[in-house]
Amino acid sequence: MRCRSDGSRRSMAPSLHTLSLLFFFFLRLSTAWRPLPHMKNNVTELEFGGYKKYEGSSEFVKLKYHMGPVLTSNITVHIIWYGTWPSSQKRIIREFINSISAADDRRSPSVSGWWKTVQLYTDQTGSNITRSVRLGEEKNDRLLSHGKTLTRLSIQSVIKSAVTAKTKPLPIHPKGGVYLLLTADDVYVEDFCQNVCGFHYFTFPSIVGYTLPYAWVGNSAKLCPGMCAYPFSVPDYIPGLKPLKSPNGEAAIDGMISVIAHEIAEVASNPLANAWYAGEDPSFPVEIADLCEGIYGTGGGGSYTGQMLNDEDGATYNMHGIRRRFLVQWVWNHVVNYCTGPNALD
Template structure:
């Protein structure tokens, strides 16, 4: 069974149970400041190492992307900019802080039992489109089979340190999407190799309040004003969830590494820090964020080509705290 991103994150009870004690750092251009937060949960929410492998290849984590269904160019451009932003060399100098690449720096602190670190880089190496070959109402098992087909037909290579990512368009209904889940990661066996794959859906038409908060009004939590999305609710909602599944897949690829709770529905490197994007976050409030002076869009990380993104807090394995990019 797949590992799920649970997105009932802003309910006060869930937040209180799942959120670990946090020391949250808010990044500003050319400066940063940290603000300690009171404990909102017991330390039982801490992801623990269970002895399994991580994605540790020295050449980085390769992303093989399938665009399933129809996407607007502005959305594909924003998401590909996000992936390109993992590489510091892609930024023009001087570049503002904090960056997407800085956000990923938490994860090489996660090590396997041999002392190998999670790969320090993520790169999009190949992307293909798929015009609804499976229809517009698909099962999770079909996503796995779609990826297997792309590998067996040599469209994608066999890559044991890769993540095969399927992004579905807003008119595609995927099993369990919007039913407590905004995406998932799992693994499949292809030619005697165990490969990691993931799915994230565009939730704009189906459940923006569940999967695109705080850029949409919450479906479950306290009422509040939705924030302005720098790249549109479609793209930014997907980026937040892509970031979450990438972190989980890298640190818990086979459900045997870093997690807390049930291995089939675990708290992982990001989901252990639900609903936190900036300093002072609490249920219904994402925290203090940067705001674009012209568009009024809220964000907390810079990418290439002057792009801006909102990335979730991560569990810092060194400090045992939730940490926002900064």
């Protein structure tokens, strides 16, 4: 998603208004998939189109390292719950984050196995992205302190409120902290549903007081589930297309999981918009998850999601967490130069 950095993307620093306008257009990067024969085995072979929207670049060039930092220090994800969130939905998201570096890998394919591809990325000293991703302190903003409609730039103000709150402020972790703003299903964020389901960037010291990597992901249940909760919801304009059964019984939340994964992977590999991405313009990068948008299994690419797993209850997923199942898109493996995931059949 495209992770865009906050909306801005890149690292540079023209005016704040300019930064808030540097955003991307959706592009299906069908050239990024690795063509493999479709294999039939407890898998889903429905041909869905790539409707999950992320911000993206209009260019496709080889992924390059631009000498910036990656997150080599242990990552602590601090969630800001903006709006009203049922505890059942919070539990699903928390477990996904806790599963990223779970020690127990016996239930393969696993979320921690998926993160191993992200760990392949290094900084200029040769240090890899950390294996450790843990859930940190959380902040509830039930009263919608900045309103029900947020701009890209006002997201940074929400984060500022969370880290400067008079009671229980979120801790400041410039090196290993990732601030994950999750907006409830009745909150609209600029470009949500039209061009993006989520994005990432870093905060400006002029607004927040610190440079902190962050990501935003929205709950699309009421606004655009066919776009951002796909394939567990499908667009109305495609007659006859049936949604898949979500693994945790919450289509919008299960859809969010893959977007959250997408953004965390790109925050880790490109936290300040000057590390790993394709393209010469850091305002319009294609990052490690963008290259694999819509690919969840072997053979994925174009209008085909790849081969996923179907459980006895009919739910579709491609990896196990600590206790739950999840459907998470693959990420680009720069060692072998194609998208990879723990459920690969080859």
